[in-house]
Amino acid sequence: MTTPEAEQGGGGAGEERVTPEGDAARAEGGEDRPEGGAAQTEGGAAQTEGDAARPEARLERAVRAAEQALIEYEIAVETFRVEVENFSRLHEQKLGPLYARLEELDARVLEARAARSGDPEDRRRAEEARARLAPIPGVEELLNGWMDDSGLFPEAVAMLTDQAVRPPQRVRPSEEARKLYRELARKAHPDLAQEEKERRRREEFITRVNAAYARGDEAELRELAEEWAKGPELKRGPSRAEELYARLEWLAQRKELLALLAKELEESAIGHMLQLAPDDPDGLLDEIGQQLLTQVTERERELAALLAEG
Numbered sequence: 001m002t003t004p005e006a007e008q009g010g011g012g013a014g015e016e017r018v019t020p021e022g023d024a025a026r027a028e029g030g031e032d033r034p035e036g037g038a039a040q041t042e043g044g045a046a047q048t049e050g051d052a053a054r055p056e057a058r059l060e061r062a063v064r065a066a067e068q069a070l071i072e073y074e075i076a077v078e079t080f081r082v083e084v085e086n087f088s089r090l091h092e093q094k095l096g097p098l099y100a101r102l103e104e105l106d107a108r109v110l111e112a113r114a115a116r117s118g119d120p121e122d123r124r125r126a127e128e129a130r131a132r133l134a135p136i137p138g139v140e141e142l143l144n145g146w147m148d149d150s151g152l153f154p155e156a157v158a159m160l161t162d163q164a165v166r167p168p169q170r171v172r173p174s175e176e177a178r179k180l181y182r183e184l185a186r187k188a189h190p191d192l193a194q195e196e197k198e199r200r201r202r203e204e205f206i207t208r209v210n211a212a213y214a215r216g217d218e219a220e221l222r223e224l225a226e227e228w229a230k231g232p233e234l235k236r237g238p239s240r241a242e243e244l245y246a247r248l249e250w251l252a253q254r255k256e257l258l259a260l261l262a263k264e265l266e267e268s269a270i271g272h273m274l275q276l277a278p279d280d281p282d283g284l285l286d287e288i289g290q291q292l293l294t295q296v297t298e299r300e301r302e303l304a305a306l307l308a309e310g
Helices: 004-008 020-028 042-053 057-117 120-133 154-162 175-188 196-215 218-230 240-267 269-276 281-309
Strands: none
Touching: 057 120, 057 240, 057 269, 057 281, 175 196, 175 218, 196 218, 240 269, 269 281
16 A cells, blocks of 8 residues: 555656646657667657647647646545545454443443542542443424434435425516516527527526516516627637646646545544555554453453442
């Protein structure tokens, strides 16, 4: 088992693996020139000249490298997440009962000490230890059988999800709203479009019109009518270079989010345990289990001695 950062070797999605100096050398043919100065083939020369003529070529290479690095990093993070999740389940299955037994014995030991000493501080500690183990009192009675200290009963969940709590509000659009809606529906109907792009635009617009009419929102319908009258806003599309820069920025942001997730996994209690024994996590569980069994035995002896003295 290795952590995501270890698998990546510190590489990131936002890093450009092609340096400007390396590009310059390749553009001049310094790296790829055969010994003796032999000329490249005509096809190869034409391709090199074509790449050099395109200012976006370096950006495209950087984006491809960043995309590949991000994919590898996502795989590493997801692999580690699955390992943490599986190890957490095994930890609970194998060690959960031992932890519960140890907590129960701790509470009983404190109670026995308090009974023997009569000290108010001992009683306080014993009561706090017992309270941590006790279920929340009165929850089931309070919620009329819908819930206990473990959560909602399945019947209550089904009732809450399958049955509407509040009936939908009745909306009666005004006459002006009806008029605006009919006019917009006639003007902006998708079937009037000749091209697929225009049809999609009309479908999105009519969806907004329908939603406003369903709410009886006359003011919004009036705003939509003004919007339609102005026509579609003509926007300059981004250049290829702008698209590539935006893609690199998105890849870098995605890498940062994945790095945060990886850090949270690595710094969690289970993540720390996995990193202590990356090659034999099951052996680590057995070792911790033996330690807990030893503690349980010690607490049982201590409790028996206190009860015998009492």
